[in-house]
Amino acid sequence: MRRKDKDVTGEELIDEVLDAVAVCRLGMCVDNKPYVVPLNFVHQGTTLFIHCAKSGRKIDVLNSNPNVFIEVTREGAFVPSSTTENICNSGYTFQCLMANGIVEFVQDVEEKKRVLDAVCAKYYGKAGTMPASEVLRTCILKIELTDISVKQAGDWS
Numbered sequence: 517m518r519r520k521d522k523d524v525t526g527e528e529l530i531d532e533v534l535d536a537v538a539v540c541r542l543g544m545c546v547d548n549k550p551y552v553v554p555l556n557f558v559h560q561g562t563t564l565f566i567h568c569a570k571s572g573r574k575i576d577v578l579n580s581n582p583n584v585f586i587e588v589t590r591e592g593a594f595v596p597s598s599t600t601e602n603i604c605n606s607g608y609t610f611q612c613l614m615a616n617g618i619v620e621f622v623q624d625v626e627e628k629k630r631v632l633d634a635v636c637a638k639y640y641g642k643a644g645t646m647p648a649s650e651v652l653r654t655c656i657l658k659i660e661l662t663d664i665s666v667k668q669a670g671d672w673s
Contacts, residue, residue, distance in 0.1 A: 553574055
C-alpha cells in the first residue's frame with residue numbers, strides 16, 4: 517500500500533467494515549480478462565460467504581480460476597477544503613477493505629442452511645424458512661480472505 521499513513525488494518529476494524537457494508541465486489545480473471553461483480557455477502561471472521569445462482573458467467577469464470585480479489589467500501593462523506601485558495605485539499609471519508617482469496621463451493625447442505633440463515637439475518641433482520649429445494653439450488657461461495665488491508669480516510673471513531 518502506497519499510503520501507509522492510511523493503513524489501519526486490524527481484526528476489530530476488519531469485522532467493523534465487513535459488518536457495516538452490504539455489498540462486496542468480487543474480482544475474477546479468466547483468459548487474462550478481468551471480471552468484477554457486486555454481490556451481497558456475510559462473513560464469519562475473515563471468511564466470506566456469498567450466495568448466488570449455480571450457473572452463469574461468474575460460476576464459469578470461478579470454475580476456470582478460483583483465485584479472487586475482494587473489495588468492500590464503507591462510504592463516508594465529502595469533506596470540502598477548509599480554504600478557497602486550494603480546492604484540491606477537499607477529500608472524502610471512507611474505509612476500504614481489500615483482500616485476496618480462493619473460492620470454494622460449499623456442498624454441505626447444513627452449512628448452506630447456516631449461511632443462508634446468516635444472509636437472511638443480515639439483510640432481513642431475521643432468519644427465514646427456506647424449502648429444501650431452494651437450499652439445494654443455491655450456490656454458496658466460501659472465501660478465506662488473505663493479504664487483507666484496510667485503508668481509511670477521515671475519523672471513524
